[in-house]
Amino acid sequence: MTHPVVPAIVNLDVPGPVISRHLYGHFAEHLGRCIYGGFYVGEDSDLPNAGGIRLDVVAALRALDIPNLRWPGGCFADEYHWMDGVGPKERRPSMVNTHWGNVEENNHFGTHEFMELCELLGAEPYISGNVGSGTVREMSDWVEYLTRDGDSPMVRLRKANGRERPWRVRFWGLGNEAWGCGGHMRAEQYAAEARRFGTYCRDHDGNTLYRIAAGANAADYAWTETLMKQLGDLGCAYRPAPFMQALSFHYYTIPGTWQDKGAATVFDTDDHYRTMVQAARVDELITGHSNVMDCYDPGRNVGLVLDEWGTWWNVEPGTNPGFLYQQNTLRDALVASVHFDVFHRHAGRLVMANIAQTVNVLQAMILTDPDSGALVLTPTYHVFEMNKGHQDATSLRVDLPAGTPERTVGDARLATVSMSASRKDGRALFSLSNLDADEPAEVELDLRGGALTEVSARILTAARLQDHNTPDAPEAVAPRPHEVTATRAGLRVHLPARSFVTVTGRLGPDA
Numbered sequence: 001m002t003h004p005v006v007p008a009i010v011n012l013d014v015p016g017p018v019i020s021r022h023l024y025g026h027f028a029e030h031l032g033r034c035i036y037g038g039f040y041v042g043e044d045s046d047l048p049n050a051g052g053i054r055l056d057v058v059a060a061l062r063a064l065d066i067p068n069l070r071w072p073g074g075c076f077a078d079e080y081h082w083m084d085g086v087g088p089k090e091r092r093p094s095m096v097n098t099h100w101g102n103v104e105e106n107n108h109f110g111t112h113e114f115m116e117l118c119e120l121l122g123a124e125p126y127i128s129g130n131v132g133s134g135t136v137r138e139m140s141d142w143v144e145y146l147t148r149d150g151d152s153p154m155v156r157l158r159k160a161n162g163r164e165r166p167w168r169v170r171f172w173g174l175g176n177e178a179w180g181c182g183g184h185m186r187a188e189q190y191a192a193e194a195r196r197f198g199t200y201c202r203d204h205d206g207n208t209l210y211r212i213a214a215g216a217n218a219a220d221y222a223w224t225e226t227l228m229k230q231l232g233d234l235g236c237a238y239r240p241a242p243f244m245q246a247l248s249f250h251y252y253t254i255p256g257t258w259q260d261k262g263a264a265t266v267f268d269t270d271d272h273y274r275t276m277v278q279a280a281r282v283d284e285l286i287t288g289h290s291n292v293m294d295c296y297d298p299g300r301n302v303g304l305v306l307d308e309w310g311t312w313w314n315v316e317p318g319t320n321p322g323f324l325y326q327q328n329t330l331r332d333a334l335v336a337s338v339h340f341d342v343f344h345r346h347a348g349r350l351v352m353a354n355i356a357q358t359v360n361v362l363q364a365m366i367l368t369d370p371d372s373g374a375l376v377l378t379p380t381y382h383v384f385e386m387n388k389g390h391q392d393a394t395s396l397r398v399d400l401p402a403g404t405p406e407r408t409v410g411d412a413r414l415a416t417v418s419m420s421a422s423r424k425d426g427r428a429l430f431s432l433s434n435l436d437a438d439e440p441a442e443v444e445l446d447l448r449g450g451a452l453t454e455v456s457a458r459i460l461t462a463a464r465l466q467d468h469n470t471p472d473a474p475e476a477v478a479p480r481p482h483e484v485t486a487t488r489a490g491l492r493v494h495l496p497a498r499s500f501v502t503v504t505g506r507l508g509p510d511a
């Protein structure tokens, strides 16, 4: 039987933009069992923990080299008052988490616990400040509390709470979804707030802030344009205004409607293709926001951040609708691999992307059982692990002179083979996805400007797109070794239906 053959040309000696490691970032909100019962089980837990932080979760995530962790929200960020989450735990006031399940939040996981978590993970903290219901002073004090050295009111408070040295916290979000849960603001109104909040978030003692303005929902390019207009004058004297260094946007993959998003594990092939069309749409969105930004910032000084992305399904039956707990199948893994190919292609403008969310919420890396505590790595986790060599690597363009196989899905055309490549530390890494549910494909990689030795490959696939990992079958979808064939021009890579493959090799001296 013949399979579609996809010719692909990669010039190993023609470097593209560097792929920031922060494109592999994460997001953890006070939502459902992400923080409490996920990352944080409390010091009295029987599970091994450090100060209440679950150590097997940390160990699993360390294997991903996660570069940053965004916290405390999400929507929660705009009703979070950080002062409630410092000092002795028994004296911390409680609040109601009105966005997520209306549950009581006891503030036992606060600023110090988050910084401890980041240290254990080896990840940079990304703190989302409260613009919606907080004050400029509150956010300004939080920056001072975390990052100032020497002596000041906030430094004295931090020291009284047990931390002598300041932390380094570069990434600060100026609110979240200001067009929605973050205050239902108009773009002009938020832009004015961002200028004010960004101004009073100060650089203390060499801790240079990277302020990320809360950006658009999906294709709201007008929001991006309104923010970009705040940056200052165009022309030779152009200097980006210092109140923001980046702006964000959010985009979730939802093939259904917000009312009925579809089930995580119960779906058919048509649902799968609709999902892939929605996932691939992230390319159009990044292109659209980048184009608007290019008009106002042709030098690309301002970063674009996709600080929430991933699949959003109906919650698992029987779970709290406000907790956003969902299973994760091979289909989710392919959504992730397609996103990464797009991210790599946009590495010149896209500086950060954070999947929503790391543990037990939406498209998670890790699911934990609330009763037994059993921990499961999801298929999405494996894509992050297999792709981690792209972090801080130099992107390599993949040219597809004959295109890729395609399918018609409703009004859309879906390219069913997706690819990206990079080089780092004398090695090249290729990522290849076959989104077709039934048809295999062959990729003929024509490698120019160098040669590869010590080639090895891994594959993530399963008998069914619906397959997923559970405590009883934790490796139902897990990477296995894969064979690739050396050819005169480079490599031939067989992609079974519904598969994700990574190929790596040492670059010859001429590359």
Ligand code: AHR
Pocket: 029, 073, 074, 075, 076, 176, 177, 308, 356, 357, 362
């Ligand atoms: O990730 C879940 C929620 O999705 C976040 O709190 C919010 O920012 C977005 O709407």
